[in-house]
Amino acid sequence: MTRSRDRHREAARRRACAAARGARGAALLLGIASLLSAFGAQADGGRDVAPRGSAAFDAIAAAQQRVVKLYGGALGREHGYGSGVIVSPDGRIVTTLSVLLETPALRVVLPDGRRLPARVVRRDERRQLALLEIDAEDLPAFTLDTSEHLRPGDWVIAASNAFKVASGPEPVSITVGGFAGRTQLAARRRAQEFAYGGEALLTDIIVSAPGSAGGALVDLDGRLVGVIGKPVISRRTHTWVNYAVPVEQVRAFLESDSTSPAAALLPGASAPPVDGRQRLLDLGVRLFDVGGQVRLAYVERVRAGSAARRAGLRVDDLILAVNGEPVETCQEVFARIGAVSPDEPVELLVKRGGDALPIDIVPEDAPQ
Amino acid sequence: MNVGKQAGPLRFRSAQAGRAPAQTGNAGPSARPAGRRRNTGPAVLLGCAAALCLPAWASAAQPEADTALQRVRAAEDDRVEVFERAARSVVCIFADRERRGGGSGVIIDERGYGLTNFHVVDSLLESRQGYGGLSDGKLYPLTVLGIDAGGDVAMFKISGKKRFEAAPLGDSDDLHVGQWVAAMGNPFLVAEDFYPTITFGVISGLRRYQEGRGNLLEYADCIQVSTSINPGNSGGPLFNLDGEVIGINGRASFEERGRVNVGLGYAISVNQIKRFLPWLRAGQFVEHGTLGATVRAINPGGDDGRVIVDAIQAFSAAEQAGLELGDEILSVAGRRIRTPNDFNNILAIMPQGWPVRIEYARDGESRATVARLDRLVLPTRLTYIPNLDHNHAELRALLAALRERWGLGASQENQALTWTGALTVADSDVLPIRWSSLDATLDFKRQQQRTAETEAAPASQGNAGVSPARAMAGEWRILTEPLVSDPPLTVDWEYAGGDESAGRIAAVIERRLDDGRRVRWKLDYDTAELLEVEFAGNDENVTVTWRPGELAEFAAGRWPATWLRNAGASQGALAVESFERAAPTTAPAMEREP
Numbered sequence: 001m002t003r004s005r006d007r008h009r010e011a012a013r014r015r016a017c018a019a020a021r022g023a024r025g026a027a028l029l030l031g032i033a034s035l036l037s038a039f040g041a042q043a044d045g046g047r048d049v050a051p052r053g054s055a056a057f058d059a060i061a062a063a064q065q066r067v068v069k070l071y072g073g074a075l076g077r078e079h080g081y082g083s084g085v086i087v088s089p090d091g092r093i094v095t096t097l098s099v100l101l102e103t104p105a106l107r108v109v110l111p112d113g114r115r116l117p118a119r120v121v122r123r124d125e126r127r128q129l130a131l132l133e134i135d136a137e138d139l140p141a142f143t144l145d146t147s148e149h150l151r152p153g154d155w156v157i158a159a160s161n162a163f164k165v166a167s168g169p170e171p172v173s174i175t176v177g178g179f180a181g182r183t184q185l186a187a188r189r190r191a192q193e194f195a196y197g198g199e200a201l202l203t204d205i206i207v208s209a210p211g212s213a214g215g216a217l218v219d220l221d222g223r224l225v226g227v228i229g230k231p232v233i234s235r236r237t238h239t240w241v242n243y244a245v246p247v248e249q250v251r252a253f254l255e256s257d258s259t260s261p262a263a264a265l266l267p268g269a270s271a272p273p274v275d276g277r278q279r280l281l282d283l284g285v286r287l288f289d290v291g292g293q294v295r296l297a298y299v300e301r302v303r304a305g306s307a308a309r310r311a312g313l314r315v316d317d318l319i320l321a322v323n324g325e326p327v328e329t330c331q332e333v334f335a336r337i338g339a340v341s342p343d344e345p346v347e348l349l350v351k352r353g354g355d356a357l358p359i360d361i362v363p364e365d366a367p368q
Numbered sequence: 369m370n371v372g373k374q375a376g377p378l379r380f381r382s383a384q385a386g387r388a389p390a391q392t393g394n395a396g397p398s399a400r401p402a403g404r405r406r407n408t409g410p411a412v413l414l415g416c417a418a419a420l421c422l423p424a425w426a427s428a429a430q431p432e433a434d435t436a437l438q439r440v441r442a443a444e445d446d447r448v449e450v451f452e453r454a455a456r457s458v459v460c461i462f463a464d465r466e467r468r469g470g471g472s473g474v475i476i477d478e479r480g481y482g483l484t485n486f487h488v489v490d491s492l493l494e495s496r497q498g499y500g501g502l503s504d505g506k507l508y509p510l511t512v513l514g515i516d517a518g519g520d521v522a523m524f525k526i527s528g529k530k531r532f533e534a535a536p537l538g539d540s541d542d543l544h545v546g547q548w549v550a551a552m553g554n555p556f557l558v559a560e561d562f563y564p565t566i567t568f569g570v571i572s573g574l575r576r577y578q579e580g581r582g583n584l585l586e587y588a589d590c591i592q593v594s595t596s597i598n599p600g601n602s603g604g605p606l607f608n609l610d611g612e613v614i615g616i617n618g619r620a621s622f623e624e625r626g627r628v629n630v631g632l633g634y635a636i637s638v639n640q641i642k643r644f645l646p647w648l649r650a651g652q653f654v655e656h657g658t659l660g661a662t663v664r665a666i667n668p669g670g671d672d673g674r675v676i677v678d679a680i681q682a683f684s685a686a687e688q689a690g691l692e693l694g695d696e697i698l699s700v701a702g703r704r705i706r707t708p709n710d711f712n713n714i715l716a717i718m719p720q721g722w723p724v725r726i727e728y729a730r731d732g733e734s735r736a737t738v739a740r741l742d743r744l745v746l747p748t749r750l751t752y753i754p755n756l757d758h759n760h761a762e763l764r765a766l767l768a769a770l771r772e773r774w775g776l777g778a779s780q781e782n783q784a785l786t787w788t789g790a791l792t793v794a795d796s797d798v799l800p801i802r803w804s805s806l807d808a809t810l811d812f813k814r815q816q817q818r819t820a821e822t823e824a825a826p827a828s829q830g831n832a833g834v835s836p837a838r839a840m841a842g843e844w845r846i847l848t849e850p851l852v853s854d855p856p857l858t859v860d861w862e863y864a865g866g867d868e869s870a871g872r873i874a875a876v877i878e879r880r881l882d883d884g885r886r887v888r889w890k891l892d893y894d895t896a897e898l899l900e901v902e903f904a905g906n907d908e909n910v911t912v913t914w915r916p917g918e919l920a921e922f923a924a925g926r927w928p929a930t931w932l933r934n935a936g937a938s939q940g941a942l943a944v945e946s947f948e949r950a951a952p953t954t955a956p957a958m959e960r961e962p
Contacts, residue, residue, distance in 0.1 A: 113671045113706075114670060114671045115668075115669030162621075163621040165576050165632065166573060168707050169673070169706060170576075172573075175572055176546065207631075
């Protein structure tokens with residue numbers, strides 16, 4: 001747990017420093033040069049378009065062989081199509097949770113054009129991932145490894161069934177762009193929140209198009225670094241976020257034995273929101289959550305003897321950030337806290353008078 | 369599914385233009401840097417690498433990065449140069465001088481011929497007049513020529529300069545997913561100085577199919593790009609890194625995201641357009657072809673990739689080509705067919721009347737046939753009246769090029785050819801079909817004999833007073849008129865469109881006689897090389913074709929071999945043995961390996 005927090009801090013530090021420090025630019029340059037040559041825009045004028053068989057084209061071909069098209073239920077603005085990644089040769093496929101899965105007639109179209117029925121065998125409400133199975137053998141499959149090697153500015157390739165423009169055996173759509181960084185989603189899925197609070201990989205590739213979710217984000221070697229996430233709208237800018245769930249989370253999902261029931265959700269229902277309000281109360285904090293539309297996150301009460309009291313939180317503190325992510329309203333605090341697992345520490349930034357103070361609340365049963 | 373909603377045409381509508389000035393207010397003509405070099409001006413964004421880390425660019429030059437940096441910069445310099453040149457061929461199209469309406473286009477011939485989308489110029493069809501802004505900041509008048517409404521392509525001719533910068537056409541069959549491409553045009557009409565906006569991206573998919581409305585604005589076999597394509601980009605070129613036009617950008621997927629780029633744009637492939645160019649050039653309304661047959665997968669949802677013919681219309685091209693129900697289609701026009709989509713895609717990019725080779729299997733035996741596609745009727749009543757003056761001007765230009773190839777010289781346009789001797793067409797024995805209305809058999813030798821025998825007695829078969837010999841001369845003259853006329857051709861001839869001959873795209877000029885006979889000359893669209901002469905008699909089913917390579921084997925008739933050049937007072941012999949035997953059709957000898 002602390003390791004992930006350290007990594008989170010490290011990532012934040014990197015983000016802050018990247019803009020200011022020129023040194024990183026050199027590394028970026030090398031990356032760019034390698035990409036330019038990988039894609040054939042060489043120093044000899046960029047005229048020699050695309051030496052086939054070079055790394056990037058191999059990566060594209062590999063990704064296209066490992067991404068499937070999904071067809072299932074449609075409901076209102078939810079489209080009845082999506083993407084998935086093959087994670088084992090015997091027909092295990094990972095995709096994102098969506099209404100499309102809530103049908104007995106779920107179909108997978110393999111890259112070779114075969115159209116097969118699929119079963120949902122596991123769901124992960126927190127990561128918003130689902131595991132499907134089809135009856136197939138000897139499929140090309142992604143190896144689930146790591147995304148740790150990605151640095152902001154690295155090139156990534158997205159492969160997905162965006163807008164279902166590819167049909168049957170036609171190869172899925174390819175886009176190329178930059179890896180922008182890691183962050184946590186302070187986000188809304190349309191109007192409905194979901195609880196995934198882990199890291200998301202951000203990219204400047206537009207991967208928020210209908211049908212993209214569940215597709216692959218791969219590096220220039222064709223390694224899977226993330227699974228394109230379900231559509232999420234930024235609460236602040238009302239724009240779609242272009243992100244992927246890191247491959248580490250996909251691996252953790254597959255390795256977790258806490259199999260959640262495969263029972264179908266009601267159509268249209270999303271993950272039940274984790275009750276951040278209750279968890280905050282468990283930590284000993286009640287917010288002043290009354291009034292108008294925008295309710296700033298002022299602390300109304302801190303229970304005596306609670307973890308929050310021990311950490312030094314006081315009444316009338318204004319919570320500015322949770323685990324490094326800025327928050328403005330009570331709702332945002334609940335959402336943030338709800339995304340943190342109960343035994344993980346919560347790192348607050350509060351405004352008290354003219355000061356901004358860090359407050360680290362460690363749950364009582366957490367390892368000290 | 370409502371695909372029309374998914375992928376809409378991209379003409380920038382006037383109503384939206386009214387809201388645009390907020391975005392464009394500050395971008396006056398001076399906004400473009402005078403001398404654009406690296407790191408100044410919009411072209412730098414082409415280095416899409418640069419776009420990601422521009423701030424680090426200048427300060428980051430550590431020693432170990434120098435080589436990489438230099439390589440990147442050198443490549444970028446070259447790329448910028450390529451696209452600076454390409455930008456000069458890009459046209460910002462407007463309906464009037466007030467710059468209403470709006471779209472993009474690209475000049476592909478230095479005389480000012482250019483390509484755009486049909487949906488960019490469809491509002492101009494009445495007047496045929498519009499305006500095009502070029503990167504020099506000036507607005508030029510343009511005229512709409514031929515249109516292909518089904519494929520959403522139109523040709524225009526911009527005027528006001530003697531020579532325009534033209535972009536070369538590339539080969540869109542030689543593209544690869546992941547390859548870099550750049551789109552140019554005038555999205556959101558931001559280019560007040562007409563210097564086109566350039567966006568960079570990769571090819572996301574090939575041979576995509578995007579449905580149209582009825583048979584209108586259908587995008588078959590098109591190129592899908594991640595390059596930003598926005599309203600106003602319509603009709604603009606998609607370039608490869610060589611600065612060659614590989615497609616015409618026309619639409620994008622939107623749906624729910626407003627009319628802005630969502631990373632999926634579509635371009636009409638330039639190889640499709642090439643087949644339509646002769647019609648477009650001639651100012652014709654050209655329609656797409658159809659085989660009149662449908663196919664289905666033998667095993668839907670399977671991966672065996674086999675399709676069979678499951679319906680054939682009576683009297684259709686498919687029926688005439690001998691296809692039968694249950695035939696397994698192997699390839700069409702050289703492309704392997706694995707799905708019904710493949711089949712529809714390849715046929716939808718062919719013009720009416722186009723010859724398409726189909727390989728199929730019947731009873732385990734592979735066969736091949738060639739079908740001439742029927743006309744695919746458009747669900748619209750477009751009133752489009754071709755401009756004959758323009759048509760004849762194109763025809764004369766085409767023939768001038770041909771005559772130049774034959775050593776007659778474009779500068780001596782009034783030169784005419786006659787074949788040697790009054791009627792002694794060398795080696796011509798028989799005109800092989802019922803070509804003449806004067807004589808049912810028209811055996812040339814027999815006529816010669818008869819002429820000799822009856823000497824002063826003119827033949828009376830329907831044409832009193834004209835000797836058969838003289839009538840023959842007249843008949844020959846019709847066949848050979850494109851070369852013998854002085855000045856070239858009468859108004860009886862017309863630039864009729866295009867065709868394929870020996871795998872090459874041909875421009876077709878045609879004369880139709882009142883009695884139903886027809887002569888067609890087919891010239892290579894690019895080089896004006898004469899590919900074949902085809903004539904059809906009164907009997908519609910019989911056509912005879914002369915082709916350069918086949919003359920020796922062609923027993924029934926010969927093309928006049930020896931011609932006389934009449935240039936003013938001087939006269940000289942000119943051997944035109946087998947059309948073009950002297951002209952190199954393959955690589956010249958000097959380019960051979962030593």
